[in-house]
Amino acid sequence: MSTTTRPLRKDAARHREQLLAAAVRVFDEQGLDASVTEIARVAGVGIGTLYRRFPTKQALIDTLVHEVLGAIIQMARDAARSPEGTGLERFLEATGAFQAEHAGCLPRLWNTDHEMVKLARHLIATLLLDAKEHGRVRHDLTSTDLTLAMFSLNGVLEATLPIAPDAWRRHLDVLIAGMRPADSDLPHRALSPARLDKVLAARSTTVR
Amino acid sequence: MSTTTRPLRKDAARHREQLLAAAVRVFDEQGLDASVTEIARVAGVGIGTLYRRFPTKQALIDTLVHEVLGAIIQMARDAARSPEGTGLERFLEATGAFQAEHAGCLPRLWNTDHEMVKLARHLIATLLLDAKEHGRVRHDLTSTDLTLAMFSLNGVLEATLPIAPDAWRRHLDVLIAGMRPADSDLPHRALSPARLDKVLAARSTTVR
């Protein structure tokens, strides 16, 4: 879980976790514009401590994204063991639940860390293939459609989370229903993976 | 100095339009964090003039949202004249296209102005009823599901717009496919209108 080379001192590690938890809470409530001072206050540490752990605000956000991505990758791996091609659905449900609980706020998730994002997308593509082979999703569904579905869930989560923390489940129902095999193909062409790469590259989780 | 009752009315109106157009452009490029000074610069007027027209930055944003909502209401009315219950689909496509073209940046659209939002939601409910009656959408689809679909499109648009300006169409394909009549109902219960009201009330189009 930790990204540093040497193990942190006990209190330092605790502060690190407090800061990340505070960042999630504060960003969740106020968006990425929230001030680092506020985060330090909520974490109960001095602002200097925040900057010892995370040398810039951006580094703090990057760490958050990194941790969320790691969790999502783990979910994809877990889902890959589901039977009968149900892994994809389980994965979508699990990531939705995770983001709803831990990181609903992170507006721009799918970028920043190229390696991890690529791994995640590879795992998702595998889940998609499995689902297709078991006839659980339509044949013209592509891997890029699933990324769009992630953006989509993000939009719903961002809008509803504080008030209706389960609304995303209903929306996911509609999305999954739309992915089921059907008589006619989807009218528009899917986004090409190359173009999606550009999209991800363009939107960094950047402040300012 | 002028002898007419409303001197410079024409200038004032022109400035207003210039400012709104500049705001759309600048917010689109830089997000809502863009400075009002920049907007005034792009509009070619002094920032004092901006503040004469719009007493706060928030008021400027509200006006923008108001105009977008007006356009969306008009689209709903136009769509209501579509035959065979196709109005709902036409409406979804039209609003997507409009937001893609004019307001891709406005992150938080569906709130602020209660009266107009209520009217929009009423019109959308009517389109939904019509679509159901013609068997074009499933019976367990609710009006709140459509609002979630709007949030969803917002998420996709925000993520993809600059690089892949048509990606939202493909996503809408999946959404509409998920709305079609099906053998089994959606697993989760729909969001109640009352709860949705709270969601909308909570999220203001607010900066800072």
Added chain:
Amino acid sequence: MSTTTRPLRKDAARHREQLLAAAVRVFDEQGLDASVTEIARVAGVGIGTLYRRFPTKQALIDTLVHEVLGAIIQMARDAARSPEGTGLERFLEATGAFQAEHAGCLPRLWNTDHEMVKLARHLIATLLLDAKEHGRVRHDLTSTDLTLAMFSLNGVLEATLPIAPDAWRRHLDVLIAGMRPADSDLPHRALSPARLDKVLAARSTTVR
């Protein structure tokens, strides 16, 4: 005197002068590490006003240097009209007096603005030639020796100015005595102009 293209509004121009005067005073007392907030306070304006006039602290310092250099160039021109090769001595005396009065603090003067520095050095070289032709200075004295003399005066001024504001004059006496024609050449080779250029380039009037 003003460096902006359009004439400033009356109060703006006054504030600009107040800020420059305050900067001289504060830098003089506390060195270039003095805070901009302090300068604004001494000038009697808000800190935002300072930043409207000078977009960075560095810009403020650059302006100060620019103005000092302009004055020095003017002195060189005035000195060029002195009779009998006395221009060089008059120039050294005049710049010493000026720096003692207006800019004793500016630690690193002889750089930043390449064009002006080159002009100044050219004018000084001319003064040197004239002095040599009238037999007022030794033949092995070079233009780079005069720049070193400037650094030298800077060192003396920086050390003595607040307490002994005329000490530099006595030191200049010694320097000028050392420049007078003599039987034997100076033991060490003079700094080459190319090397001096590098020295000037290296030491920018930079903070941080």
Added chain:
Amino acid sequence: MSTTTRPLRKDAARHREQLLAAAVRVFDEQGLDASVTEIARVAGVGIGTLYRRFPTKQALIDTLVHEVLGAIIQMARDAARSPEGTGLERFLEATGAFQAEHAGCLPRLWNTDHEMVKLARHLIATLLLDAKEHGRVRHDLTSTDLTLAMFSLNGVLEATLPIAPDAWRRHLDVLIAGMRPADSDLPHRALSPARLDKVLAARSTTVR
């Protein structure tokens, strides 16, 4: 844990030297604004250790100045053994060389430690007297003139050291030439020793 009365005394002494050496290097490269953390890092010790040896940053700088002054006093003593009144010239050359090599950065040397400064000035006065008696310098040259010459060398060194490490020698040539016996006295009156004391008292080697 050790059984000796002063455990780790050897370590402590080594740390002290490492820290002083690191301070010279770092201050030389970055100026007195360099952070104490950086000095500790270069010294290879924790910053807690630095603060055990030197209770404040100022104390560290003072120690450095103290050491430099000690070396200079030693040079004055060595120079006193030079024949034919050449001690003064040797001393000036030796201090220049020493500062160029070891303490180019220390901007404000001639103060802080009253006792040592007084001793240094006394030794210098003796060298001056010797030089006068042997007819190597003019009769109207005073001890305070020599301190000004030190300031002067400081200015030249500070400006040129990194790029032209020998430029100060040429400047010293001019200074010494100016000190030689001449037909006419220096035009301005010398700085009185009392006034010079005030100058030295005023300018502390202070940071911030």
Added chain:
DNA sequence: GATGAATGAGATTTCATTCAT
């Protein structure tokens, strides 16, 4: 009515110093 100069609270970040481990 229009302008843009002035304002100052607040943002991010640095760093000398303290103190728990």
Added chain:
DNA sequence: AATGAATGAAATCTCATTCAT
């Protein structure tokens, strides 16, 4: 004795808003 994590004051700079011109 040594370490380096923690601290928070202070620095530079931005920007929504006000108001003199």
